Amino acid sequence: MTDNRTAPDADLPNIDPALLDLPTMDKLAPVGDLDHPPRILMLYGSLRERSFSRLLTEEAARILVHFGADVKIFNPMELPMAGSVAEDHPKVVELRELCLWSEGQVWCSPERHGTVTAVMKNQIDWIPLEMGAIRPSQGRTLAVMQVCGGSQSFNVVNTLRLLGRWMRMFTIPNQSSVPMAYKEFDEDGRMRPSAYYERVVDVMEELFKMTLLLRGRTDYLTDRYSERNERSMKAIDHAIKRI
Numbered sequence: 001m002t003d004n005r006t007a008p009d010a011d012l013p014n015i016d017p018a019l020l021d022l023p024t025m026d027k028l029a030p031v032g033d034l035d036h037p038p039r040i041l042m043l044y045g046s047l048r049e050r051s052f053s054r055l056l057t058e059e060a061a062r063i064l065v066h067f068g069a070d071v072k073i074f075n076p077m078e079l080p081m082a083g084s085v086a087e088d089h090p091k092v093v094e095l096r097e098l099c100l101w102s103e104g105q106v107w108c109s110p111e112r113h114g115t116v117t118a119v120m121k122n123q124i125d126w127i128p129l130e131m132g133a134i135r136p137s138q139g140r141t142l143a144v145m146q147v148c149g150g151s152q153s154f155n156v157v158n159t160l161r162l163l164g165r166w167m168r169m170f171t172i173p174n175q176s177s178v179p180m181a182y183k184e185f186d187e188d189g190r191m192r193p194s195a196y197y198e199r200v201v202d203v204m205e206e207l208f209k210m211t212l213l214l215r216g217r218t219d220y221l222t223d224r225y226s227e228r229n230e231r232s233m234k235a236i237d238h239a240i241k242r243i
Helices: 052-067 090-101 118-125 155-166 195-214 225-242
Strands: 039-044 070-073 104-110 141-147 176-178
Touching (some): 039 195, 052 141, 104 118
Parallel strands (some): 039 070, 039 104, 104 141
């Protein structure tokens, strides 16, 4: 039997209505300079000479370039461990500038001991949630991929999704996990035709579409009531102290 109940009254005594920002069509319209191609930053999680996470990243980059994206791949070689050097280290500065440049990102890691590699996690650890008033990751779209040495697993993509959510990114639903990756690439480092390759195409296509839909709107989409309320309370406290 269906339990039909009347919705409760829309009375929100603990909310300041003046700080609510309800959507309207003009607020959802894209803003800013959008004449450039979608900007995609790609990170991979291995330093090996023949790195399958790098090869998968490069294959995905070719697909994105074909779609019309402006793609940059960060080389994690010589990036120090997070916290071991000052933030003005050249590789740290390079990574953070690329994050600020990007409108979408792709993270691809091998699975090691059931999770992401230290190389992958170290790159993410160097990306701060905030740099003053600037947020290098918030509002960017994100696609996640992994390569496996054996049977197919989803441990890495699940962990990358968790990290993407923590970094306040819009992680797309689709994802790629390539089992026995050593069988999926030829001697030239190109991915062989397969259902796994087609899935990579699907993921990049979805990322490209979502980036087009969201760019120019992310500042509005990531503006939060709690943060507006915090700024309002600070302004009130500051005004009281000046009296």
